[in-house]
Each structure stands twice: as C-alpha cells, then as structure tokens.
Amino acid sequence: MIQLSRWKVYVVAAALLLSTLFAFPNLLTPAQREALPGFVPSGVLNLGLDLQGGSYLMLEVDVDEVRTARVNGLVEDMRVILNAQRIAFSNLERQDGGFLITVTDPARFDAALAALQDLARPTSTGVSDVTVSRQTNNRIRAAFTDQALSNMGSTAVDQSIEVVRRRIDSLGTREPSITRQGTDRIVVQAPGESDPEALERVIGQTAQLTFQMVDHDNSVEEAIAGRVPPDAVLMQDEFGTPLLIKRRILVSGENLTRASVGSDQSGRPAIDFRFDGQGARRFGEATSQNVGRRFAIILDGQVISAPNIISPITTGSGQITGQFTISEASELVNLLNGGALPAPLSVEERRTVTASLGADAVDAGMKATLVGFVLVVLFMIVAYGFVFGGISVIAMLINGMMIIAAMSLTGATLTLPGIAGLILTLAMAVDANVLIYERMREEARAGRSAIAAADAGFSRAMSTILDANITTLGAALIMFQFGAGPVRGFAWTLSIGVFTSVFTAVLVSQIGVALWLRATRAKKLPIA
Template sequence: MLDFPKWKIWTIAATLLAGLIFAMPNFVPASAWPEPLPQGQLNLGLDLRGGSHLMLEATADDVLKARLEALEETVRTELRIAEGGAIAFTDLSQGRDRVSLTVTNAADLDRALSVLRRVSTPVGGITGTRETEVSNNGPRITLQATQAGVALAVDSAMAQAVEVIRRRIDELGTREPNIIRQGTNRIVVQVPGLQDPDALKSLIGKTAKLEFKLVDVDADPALVAEGRAPPGSQILPSIEGGTVVVKRRAIITGDQLIDSQVSTNENGQPAVSFRFDSTGGRRFAQATQANVGRPFAIILDNTVISAPSINEPILGGSGIISGSYTVATANELAILLRSGKLPVELKVVEERTVGPDLGADSIRAGAIASVLATIFVAVFMIITYGRFGVYSVVALIANGVLVMAIMSGLGATLTLPGIAGFVLTVGAAVDANVLINERIREELRRGRAVVGAVETGYREASRTIFDANVTNVIAAAIMFAFGSGPVKGFAVVLTIGIITSVFTAVTITRLMVAGWLRSRPKSLVL
C-alpha cells in the first residue's frame, strides 16, 4: 500500500501536468498562451455556440425521376454492347414511373428482353422482387419501377446525400456538424457557429450535377424561339442570359471528376480547374478529338455555365471553367464539384438560426449547475469522511481537468447534454471513493490495523469499481453508436468522465493516502 515507486509518482504527476496544459487554453486568452503549447479548445455544439439548423426533404417523385434517367442511360448502353451485336431500337422515352422503347428488328426482341431483364436486379437479394419489371407489348418494351425498387432508390439516395452534404460542409472547415437522417426522406443539418443559413442552403441545396454536352449548331433558330428543340436535343438556360441548344446525351459527366480547385484563367480572373480520372480523361480526349471546331457546353444543374469551342483535342484529362466568378463563388463551385453531385434534389422544409446569446445562457446555466454539483458533493464528502473526503475532492477536481483536457485534445464537441454528462460524472467519480471509504470502515470495525484496513479497502473496492464502470462504458458506447447528435454528445462526455474518474478516484487518492500513512498514524477515524 505504501510502496509507490518514483517512476509511478512521476508518471501520475506528468499525466496531471499534461491534463492541465491541454485544459488551460479554455481559460486563458489565446494572446496570453504560449504558441508552442497545445492550443486546442472545446468545440461548442449548436445549443451552446449558436449556428444554423436546416431540415431537408426529398420526394419519392424526385428520386424516381433521377432513377429513371439513370435507367434510360443504362438501357441505351446495354443494348449497344449486347452480346451478339448491337440491338437497334427507337423511341426511347420516360413515363411517370417507367422507361420504354421499341425494338426495330422483331428478330432481336427476345435478345433485348433477356438483356433488359439482367439490368433489373433483385431487391435485397429477395428472389422474385426486382427494382423494375420488364414487359412487352409486341416490339414495345417497358421497364416499370416497382414499389420495392422505389423504396430502395429512396434509401440509397438519402444515404448518399448525407455523405455528399458532409463532404461539402467539411470543405468549409466547419467542425463537428451534425448531419443525420430523419425518417425515410429527411435530413437534419446543424452547423455550429454558422449564423448564415442562406449561405448553408446555397452550398448544400445545389445538386451540382456536372455534364459536358455538345452544342447543337444545326438547331433551327425559329423553332428554338418557340421553345421547340430538335429530336435528341434540349434547350437549356445560360448563366450569361438567353438559352443554348445542346445534345441530350452527355459526352462525359462529373462522376469521373476527381479534383477541382480555384485557379485563374488566361486573363487572371478567378476560375475553376478540374481533373478527370483515367476513364474520364480518355473519354474527354476521344470526344474533343472527334469534335474539333465545334462548341461544347459545360452544364451545372441544367444551366449552361460556359460554351467554349474545341480548338484542339484536350488530351490531359483536365480543363478550366471560366465565367463571371469571384474568388468566393469560384471556391463554392470547386467545393460542389469536389464533393460530388447530390443524387436527388433536396428542398428546405425547416430552417432556424440559434443565436449566440441563447448559447451563452446555456453555458452559464450549465456552468452554474456543474459548480453547484461539485460544491455540494465536496461538502458532503468532507463532512462524511474528513481527511479522506478532502482527498476525494482533490481527485474530483483533477477528474474535471482531465475530462476537459481530453476533449480539447480530441477536438470533441461539448453540447448541453454533454454538460449533463459531466455533472453525472461528478457523482460517479465520488461514488468510487464512497465504496473505498466504506470498505475501509468495515475493515477497521473488524479490528484490522490502519495500514491493513486501508490496503484491503482499496484492493477489494477496486474490483467492484472496475466492474461497475465497465458496464457504464458499455452503455455509453451503445448510446454513441445508436443515438443522434445530442445523445452522442452525452455519451462522449460520460465515457471520458468514467475512464478518468477510475484513474483519479483510485490511483490519485491512493497516492495521497499513502503519503499521509508514511507518518505512521496510530489510529484512523473514518
């Protein structure tokens, strides 16, 4: 009990000193804190710091439309590369929930049906349930989306949308955003510290669907003026005003994009450079080689942002998008392209801004609750256990410092539920000392000597303390794994507090008790 090697004492002291150093930036102004030392501070959540809250919603119709567009392109590709030779077809079109086409040669009908049935994959591996049902009426083939297929498409689109939104917000340098799905077709986005929900909506609300299409130079201007595009073409608005007629089929899309950065054009104006992967670079090179002298359109979310001419083949797999950009708008476009396109359009159904004043009130209330809880617990421990109660209070303060230090070092976010978790750890921390002290009392009543009673009390109570705290950590881990943002914040603080409380309540108090017992007290009143 009294044997504390010097290396162990120095290790404990170094741990407490490191905790103090990592926690101090939360109390000392940045200008007064030396630069070489750790600078990390607690990140405050939306309820403490203020920020923006958005609820986004996708409709099943929008998801189905995106799914049908992808299906149409898949049908076109599969029939072109079908085994036994390309299958000719006409009148490929979309309906409300279906894609249909007409096979030109009746002899190819069975082969076309076989190819298109392979396109329709089973839903969740369930035999007989497919994403689309393939049927025909003579040479006319229809691929109709099933209810199970639509549900799967919605689930997949929302999961992908969460990741795209997360990448976009992370690119802003925002720390600890809370992005979670709610229900089947909603996403809640909370960004602490961002007081401009319009800027947030502008960034995450854009689909960012990038396409490169050839301009239809043969379109009849008179028909275009009437809003009628030639077959195989479409009329799109231009960011510079007016409209542009482009081919419906994209020569390449942003799916093959691997990087985009803010740069400058030949005139020194802000622009966005982009780079394709090997497959995209090869397709881009082939398309520009075959269309030298023709204009092509760069399209973002069905709006033409540039329509330059192909003066020479672009073989490097990269290029520059120029326009009337500022550095800020060019950076926003670069972020959108890097993060990838949203699989479906998301509409804002709820938005609000949490002001910093409300956050300050929450911090003040939480701080008061924490201080009062610590004071009441400290008074109780000192009155009940005397000197050993004082040791428990010292360990309790050390525990609070270590919790703050670890959270600051990890860059964890403190929320209002997190403050509640901290208050709970105050009780959990002294609970270990109550077990130890009561066990020492029991051993003294049995007639053990002072040193023997203290040693037995720590040894026997430590087993119970470790077992109890392991179950608490398991419960906190489950809350973190399955809970939403506020619950996760509570679980993080609780887990860290439980782990540090075992160290402070057992090891640090034992060190202080051992130091006192070296004076060989003849009796102990506890």
C-alpha cells in the same frame, strides 16, 4: 504497509502531466494558442450549438428526384445500346421504375433483347439492379428492381451527408453536427456560424456539373416550336440564346479531381478544373470526335458556358469561363471540390441560436457545475474529515482535468447535456471513494489496524466499483450508438468520465492515503 507499487506512481504522474498538457490550452486566448510551439498541443474543448450559438437546419432529401434521374439514365442507356446495334424502336413508355419499348422489326427482337441484357449484369454485390424481360407485342421492359429503388434513397441520404459535411468544412466551421433523421432528412448544427443564409445557400445548391454536346443535327427553331427530339433538351446558353443539348452526359462532376479559381485571357475570373483518368479519357475521346462543334458545360440544369471545340482536349484539364465575379467563382469552386449532391435538398426547419443565448447557457452550466462541486466537497469533508475528504476532492479535481484533456484531445464538442454528464461524473467520482471509505470503516471497526483497513478498503471495494461503472458505461454506449445530438454529447462525456473516475478514485486516492499513512504512522484511521 498499504500496497503501493512503483508503476502506480509512474502511471499517475504520467497521467497528470499529459492531462495538464492537453487541458492547459483551454485557459489561453486564440492568439496565445497560435503562438505555442508546434510540438505543444493546442486543441481546445469545442462548444456546441446550445453554448456557442450558431445555425440549425433540418433538410429533406428529394429521393424521388434521385430515382427519376436514375430511371431517365436507364432509358438513355437503352437508346445508346439499340442505336449501336442499329435496331429501330418506338412507343417508349415509362412504367414502374423503368421503360417499355417496342422493337419495330420483329425479326430483330431477339437481338434487341440480347443486347439489352447487358443492362442487367450483376453489380459488385453479385446481384443485378436491373431486370430486362420479354413482353407481348414485340415489347421489352427494362426496370430497376424494388430493392434497387429502395437502396437509391438510402444511398442518396448517406451521400448527401458526406457532401454537406465537406461543404461546411470548407467554410471553416468547427465541429458541425450532421446527423440523419428518419429515412430522408438531415439535421445540421453549425456552432459559430453567424450567417444561416450563407450556410443554407452553400449546403442547398446541388452543384451537379455535366459536360454535354450541343445538338447540331436538329433545328433549334423546330424545337422552339415544340418539336424537341427525344434525345435532346432545349436550353439557353449564358447569353440567353436557345440551344439544343444532347441528353447524353459525356463527363460529370464525379470525374473532377480538383477545381480552383483562375482567370481567362481577358483577366476575368474563371474556374480551372482537372479530371481523373477516366474523365480525361472520355473527355479526350468526345472532343476528338467533335472538333468544330460546341459542347455545353451545365451546372444544376443551367448552361454556364458553351464553347467551340477548336482541337482535341486530351490533357484532362480545362477552364470554365463565364460571367463570374470573384466571390461567385470561389463559391462555385468550393461546391465543386465538395462534390455534387445526389438530390436536391429542401429546408424543412431553420433556427438560429444567438451568441447571447449561448453565453447565458454557458453561465448557467458553469453555475450548475460550481454548485454541484461545492455540495460534493462539503459532503465529503463533513462525512470523512479534512484528510480523507480532502484526498477525494483532489482526486475529483484531477478527474475533471482529465475529462477536459480527453475531450480536447479528441476534438469533442461540449453541449448543455454534456455539462450534465460532467456534473454526474463528478458525483460518480466520489461515489467510488465513498465505497472505499465505508469499507475501511467496516474493517477498522472489526479491529484491524489502520494500514490493514486501508489496504482492504481499496482491494475489496474494487469489484463493486467495477460493477457499477461497467453498467454505467454500457448505458452510455447504448445512448451514444442510438442517440443523436444532445444525447450523444451526454453519453460521450459520461463514457470518458467512467474511465477517469475509476482511475482517480482508485489510483490517485490510493497514493494519497498511502502517503498520509507513511507521513503520520497513524495507528487509527480518522474515519473509524
């Protein structure tokens, strides 16, 4: 008798039960899925941008802006260090990713050089990002290394991808595709997002929040006349009044742990926020040292509020008030909770896929799948008869259900290339059956009994089936690793199909043939 272990029956039964359970929600409406008990799976197959419609954006990260900001931060650190040591300097000059300064008193030159060496301390990788070197004529140069400048761009793109992903998730868009393209570009595909302008507005706003002191020691009138102090910048508050703002950042949005929509004492929309431990400590120190003075809350270079410090704020929480509407406050909260972009983003390309185009693509894909399925069924019936051909068709149907269940379980997105991978998988599924059946024919023609021929067909074709599918799996993994967008969708569907095809072609078909032999006690195979 053909080898049919009990564990094989149990495995196939368990696989059928789980596949049905995870694939079934795809047949239900959203309302019906919501009504399912909590322990019942409700995940469904997500449709990609080319099937569901949505928005496509290609964004470019301004990595030069990142480098400029980091270099400007370096000179502010130099000022703080030298001012703390009471070392006078002049002739501040930007040069190749850094700055040159001249120490006014030659006798303090060595002290200045030693103090600035703190900027060149090694990072967590054991390598310093900054070099501090002695120059001629009492000058010191502090600059970022070439490797550090290069890493800034790569890191900015990676951080931008994560921030964009969090912002899109806050909109409720399911399964967005956010991929890196080239060195400084990001491609965003948001299926089901019908308002690309809203998507672009939420994605593109930098949302860099900083808390900086108002400069009370210098004249605003002189700054308006063009004499702006080097450690300050001239801005306007929310009412259009000119303000001198200290360049040094006390606390930034990176220290925010939570932001939410609240209301001020007059009932107008406001934004409640809370800092992490480091931010709370720094903010508490700054407000304790500047009671009676104003500080500015700046978002993307615009002062949105400049309140007076009435008393030290040491609780780590506060409120931003301003001329907000409810929608503006909610949008700003989403931006702050999603994190600030490390650099501005510019839209290089914008496309909208309409829902009607998506429906047409779905219809075309379904027709292609149906035609492919019918052709495969006809071929198997004609080539191997209703019994063995029918067994392979049943295995193929179970294979398709298992693929849908696996993609629903993992939250995968089905695209047009994914449908192509599904059609290819169906063809590959019966390819394994063809190998098994042809081996059975050879054994039957060699004079072996029906049971022996069937048993040899499954056991001796296994190595060929594994070789073919392992090769296909390797190619799919390479496409998934190095491809993007549609290529990865095709590779993912194909990878799942490799495992389900081998499972159904070998185990499901083997059980079907074994049950037929037991029921009919056939002395000869119908395909011989």
